[in-house]
Each structure stands twice: as structure tokens, then as C-alpha cells.
Amino acid sequence: MTANPLVAIRNVSKKFAGVTALSDVSFEIKRGEIHALMGENGAGKSTLIKILCGVHKATRGSIALDGAEIVFDGPQDAEKGGIRTVFQELNIVPQLSVAENISLGSLPLKSGLVDRKKMLERAADALSGLGADLPLEARAGDLPRSSQQLIEIARALMGEARLLILDEPTASLGENESRQLLSIVTGLARRGVAILYVTHRMHEVEAIADRVSVLRDGKFIETLNAPMDEAIIVERMIGRPASSLYQHSRREPGRELLVVSGLGSATLRDVSMTVRAGEVVGVAGLLGCGKSDLARACFGLHPVQDGGIKLDGEQIARPSPAGMLERGLVYYPSDRRTEGLVLGRPLFESMTMGSHRPARITRKGFLRTQKEYELAHSIAEELDLRPMQLDRTSGKFSGGNQQKAVLARGRMRTAKVHLFDEPTVGIDVGAKADVYRLIDNYADAGHGVVVISSDLTEIIGVSDRVYVMREGRIAAHLTGADITEENIARSFFAAAPA
Incomplete structure (x- = not known):
């Protein structure tokens, strides 16, 4: 007799004020598996998550947990059933300690007061189960985002967690922190916890997922088994071949629009770069290599100590954001929520x-x-x-x-040069295609475009030339057939010019 799946989603639909967010979605999540959920923004992923964790109720269809149909009246019911969710926007109280944040909602009491000794013991046990070591008495707001993410997961795993839903868990993490989190996720699955892993990062799905279910326009498309084929997943997500994702016209570049000569700052050393009209220049490098600092220095957000910046033939003595915008250079920051939006x-x-x-x-x-x-x-x-x-x-x-x-x-x-810093981080495949089309259109119109990205596939897909940075310097300049993932990756670790 075949055992019941942990979660069985059957013909689930959800309507909001005449808008259908989900339509007849059906798939299963097994015990101890990492099940990726993928789709463009608006595909219905967030709505489905909120139904699973008790925020919304399905308009039609059913959800069974361990063979028994369930209807949650709220998030607390879902938590009692063993379904825990860590959303992309972390729910940390910055002023409280690590231990207090982990115990939120389930503080141990003694004679009507918080039992601090037991609270610390439980928090330590929860972190130990993740293989994490955080200072329990430290203010959560003083810790890096990666540590705050671990606090959220530790809190979610308090008690008996059967299904852990992770919504874009690495969207704001660096490479090393992301690897640590992926290791923790695989460890939880080995312990029998089912993971519903929602992400736009294809390489993470390929690395850890046992299966992936794809939603498009609120409808279930297909569940695919490992090993994953990125091209097939992308095609299922966007409804067209993956080869159509990157936009890259053939152009003849014109005059130099941005010239950086021997640029030096607190984090940059003797950086030189040119950007011509009608071309896309990629800047690649590992976390902390200085690639974002280069864009911020050109825009006037970081003070320049040495070297020079020339924009469309004009030497800029002291770049400032207002002055660079006035002269036609636009900078798009990587952290849109903190620096780009109100x-x-x-x-x-x-x-x-x-x-x-x-x-x-x-x-x-x-x-x-x-x-x-x-x-x-x-x-x-x-x-x-x-x-x-x-x-x-x-x-x-x-x-x-x-x-x-x-x-x-x-x-x-009226812009001449565009500096894109991690332009597609944390967005879905369809939105990426729109961003790539915009970049290509700017270059076709004769603008100079710089794309700074940690995604090598992206860099290769959109760039006419590529600079690779390491330790605040330019480690390589690649053109034509030399723009390959192997050459870029090799330059990450090669000695930078003295």
C-alpha cells in the first residue's frame, strides 16, 4: 500500500473580487523532500503559500495533510498542524535578543513570568538543530541578514514542524551565506521535514530540489523530477523557449560615453573602464570584489580618492548623484527596497x-x-x-x-549612460526578460549600458564586453568568443594585476 503524501493539493482555486489568482492547482509534497515551487510574479505562488499557512481559504478544492482533509481558520491552526512559513520579508523584532525572537509566540512561563533559563535552553537547542551558533543575548537587529534568516527558521522549527515553507530565503544573502542556508535546508530534509522552497534562483533548484512544480498564470503546469533541466523549467514558466529570454542585438558601438581612468577609493584600486555608445558592458565578480562600489563611485555615492571619470567627454571633478543625473548618467541600485523605493x-x-x-x-x-x-x-x-x-x-x-x-x-x-547594479536579483523569469529587453533597447538607441551582476549566465547573455573584478581591481577584460563562464570564473581567482 502506497503511503499518503504529507500534503496533497487537489484542484485548489482562489478568487479575489472577480480576479482568479489560482485555478485548479493540484500537486503533492512528500515527507522529507525538497519541493521547489516556481513561476513568474503573478503566477499564484504567494496565494498558494498563504492558503497553505492559513492566511487565505481556498475558494474551491481541498488540501489534505497526511491523508486528512484540512481547513485552517488562521495561521495559528496551520502552525498547530506542523506547517511553518518563513516569508521573504523577515519578521524580526530588532530590539529583542536572538533567544527572545526565536521564542516569540511560545515564550516559556514560570509563575506568570518568562522563564529566561528555559527560553535560552530552547533557543540554543533550536539553533543547534540547524548547526548554527548565534549569540543568544545579542540584539537581533545588530546581526547580519543571514543570521536573522536563521533566527526565523529556528523559530519556525520550534515544536513539531512537518512542512517548512521558505519564500525566497536567499534573495538578500551573499554567496557564502546562501551556501550555508542551502546546506541547512538539505539537512532538515534528511531529518524528515518536508520543504516547499519558493525561489527564482535556478541554480539553487538544480542543487537541492528533488522535484519542482511550476505555476503559470495561476494554473499548475507540471511537476518535474531531478535532475533538473533549466531550459525546460524556464520554458514551462514563461510559455516559450528559454532561448528567447536574453535580448542581445548585434550593434556597432560608437563614441566613448563613460571613461573611468585609474579610479581609486576606499575599496577600489586603479580601476579603468570604458563604455561606448550602443554597447552593453558587463561587470562580474564575487561578493565583496568592488563591482557595486565601482558603480556607486561613478554616480557620486562613494568618494573618489584617485583617478578620473569622464562622461561624454566632460571630466567630472567631484561626481555627485544630482550632478551625474543632470549630465545623463542614471544609477539603478541593487537594494531596491532600501535605496530605490518609498x-x-x-x-x-x-x-x-x-x-x-x-x-x-x-x-x-x-x-x-x-x-x-x-x-x-x-x-x-x-x-x-x-x-x-x-x-x-x-x-x-x-x-x-x-x-x-x-x-x-x-x-x-534624457539619459546617456545606465548603470544597472544586480538588476534582476529576486525577480521572476518573466520580469527578467522584460529587464533584458529594456537593456537591449537602451543599447540599440545608442546609450551606454553597464550591467553589474553576480549571475554569470546573465552577464554572458546580455554583454558585448565583460570586465571581471577581484579585490577592488580589474582582473580581466573579455571580448567576443572569450566571454565564457569558464574564463570569467577563472578570473575570479586569478591574481589581479599588481
Whole structure:
């Protein structure tokens, strides 16, 4: 007799005010497996997660846990059933200690007061089970995000966790921290915990997933078994061949638009780079190599100590963000939520922020809000931003749509050079295709484009030339057929020029 799957999702549908978010979704999650859930933004992943963890109820269909049909009245019911969720936006109380955060919701009491000794013991046991060692009395807000992620997982595993749902767990982690987390996830699966792993990072799915289920437009497409074929997964997600993802026209580059000569700063040493009109220049490197610092120095966010920056023939003595924007250089930061958006304000305001005068949406010093909204709406249509509810607060949009709002800034003014820093981190495949199309269109229009990315496939797919950085220096400059993953990776570890 075949054992029941841990979770059986059968014909689940969910409607919101006439909008169908999920339609007849069915798949199973087995005990002790890492089951990846993939799909574009808007595919229905978040809705399904919220149904599993008791935030929403399905409009139709059923969910069975260990063979018994379940209907949760709220998240607490889901937790009692052993379903725990760690969302992408961490729920840490910065002022509380590590141990206090781990015990939130289940504080041990003694005579009506918190039993601190027992709390510390339980927190230590929870972290030990993850193979993690964090200072229990330290303020959680003082620790790096990777440690905060471990606190969330430790809290989720308090008690008997049967299904752990991880929503984009490595989206804000560096390479080493991501590897540590993946190791912890595989260890939990070996202990019998089922993992529903939601991510846009294909290499993570290939590394750890036993199976992957794909959603598209709210519908279940297919469950695929390991070993994973990235091209097939992408095709299932976007409904077209994976080869269509990268946009890369053949162009003849023109004059030099950005020239960096011997640039030195607190983190950069003798960096030289050129960007010509009509080309895409990739900058690759490991975490901490200085590639993001290069863009920030060019934009005037980091002080320059040595060398020079020339923009379209003009030597810039002291670059500043306002001055560089005025001269036609636009920088798109990697951390869109912290540096690119005002999360509590409407999305259209984040799109136009800093561009009111060049976009001509002011009159006699006053902002014309109707004109602002109309302009933002027009650009949002170009970028295929969904849903087109631009008066919603920025924080309520998906990562891909938030990124499109940041990228809209380049459409608000006359730009010559675009510096994209990790432009597709934490966004889905469909949104990536839109970003790549925008990059290619800028180059076709004669703009100079720099793409800074930790994704080698992305760098190779969009770039005409590639600079590789190591320890704050340029370690290699690759062109043509030399732009390969092997050559880039070798340059990560080769000695940088003295």
C-alpha cells in the first residue's frame, strides 16, 4: 500500500473580487523532500503559500495533510498542524535578543513570568538543530541578514514542524551565506521535514530540489523530477523557449560615453573602464570584489580618492548623484527596497521620485499630481508592470514590479549612460526578460549600458564586453568568443594585476 503524501493539493482555486489568482492547482509534497515551487510574479505562488499557512481559504478544492482533509481558520491552526512559513520579508523584532525572537509566540512561563533559563535552553537547542551558533543575548537587529534568516527558521522549527515553507530565503544573502542556508535546508530534509522552497534562483533548484512544480498564470503546469533541466523549467514558466529570454542585438558601438581612468577609493584600486555608445558592458565578480562600489563611485555615492571619470567627454571633478543625473548618467541600485523605493507611498511616486523637473510634471514649483500619474502610467505600460494599480503602496507589489518602478526612472529624463547594479536579483523569469529587453533597447538607441551582476549566465547573455573584478581591481577584460563562464570564473581567482 502506497503511503499518503504529507500534503496533497487537489484542484485548489482562489478568487479575489472577480480576479482568479489560482485555478485548479493540484500537486503533492512528500515527507522529507525538497519541493521547489516556481513561476513568474503573478503566477499564484504567494496565494498558494498563504492558503497553505492559513492566511487565505481556498475558494474551491481541498488540501489534505497526511491523508486528512484540512481547513485552517488562521495561521495559528496551520502552525498547530506542523506547517511553518518563513516569508521573504523577515519578521524580526530588532530590539529583542536572538533567544527572545526565536521564542516569540511560545515564550516559556514560570509563575506568570518568562522563564529566561528555559527560553535560552530552547533557543540554543533550536539553533543547534540547524548547526548554527548565534549569540543568544545579542540584539537581533545588530546581526547580519543571514543570521536573522536563521533566527526565523529556528523559530519556525520550534515544536513539531512537518512542512517548512521558505519564500525566497536567499534573495538578500551573499554567496557564502546562501551556501550555508542551502546546506541547512538539505539537512532538515534528511531529518524528515518536508520543504516547499519558493525561489527564482535556478541554480539553487538544480542543487537541492528533488522535484519542482511550476505555476503559470495561476494554473499548475507540471511537476518535474531531478535532475533538473533549466531550459525546460524556464520554458514551462514563461510559455516559450528559454532561448528567447536574453535580448542581445548585434550593434556597432560608437563614441566613448563613460571613461573611468585609474579610479581609486576606499575599496577600489586603479580601476579603468570604458563604455561606448550602443554597447552593453558587463561587470562580474564575487561578493565583496568592488563591482557595486565601482558603480556607486561613478554616480557620486562613494568618494573618489584617485583617478578620473569622464562622461561624454566632460571630466567630472567631484561626481555627485544630482550632478551625474543632470549630465545623463542614471544609477539603478541593487537594494531596491532600501535605496530605490518609498515602500509606504504609492508606486507612481516611487517611479517619478527625483525626476519631477526633467519630466516636466511641475508648474511654478508645484507638483502636478495628475500629470505625474499619467506619465507613470504610460511608462508602466511600456514596462508591462502588473497590476496597473499605481496608487497602491510600493511595498505591496512583487519584486519584479518594484524593480520595474525603479527602472522607470531612466525613462523620466534624457539619459546617456545606465548603470544597472544586480538588476534582476529576486525577480521572476518573466520580469527578467522584460529587464533584458529594456537593456537591449537602451543599447540599440545608442546609450551606454553597464550591467553589474553576480549571475554569470546573465552577464554572458546580455554583454558585448565583460570586465571581471577581484579585490577592488580589474582582473580581466573579455571580448567576443572569450566571454565564457569558464574564463570569467577563472578570473575570479586569478591574481589581479599588481
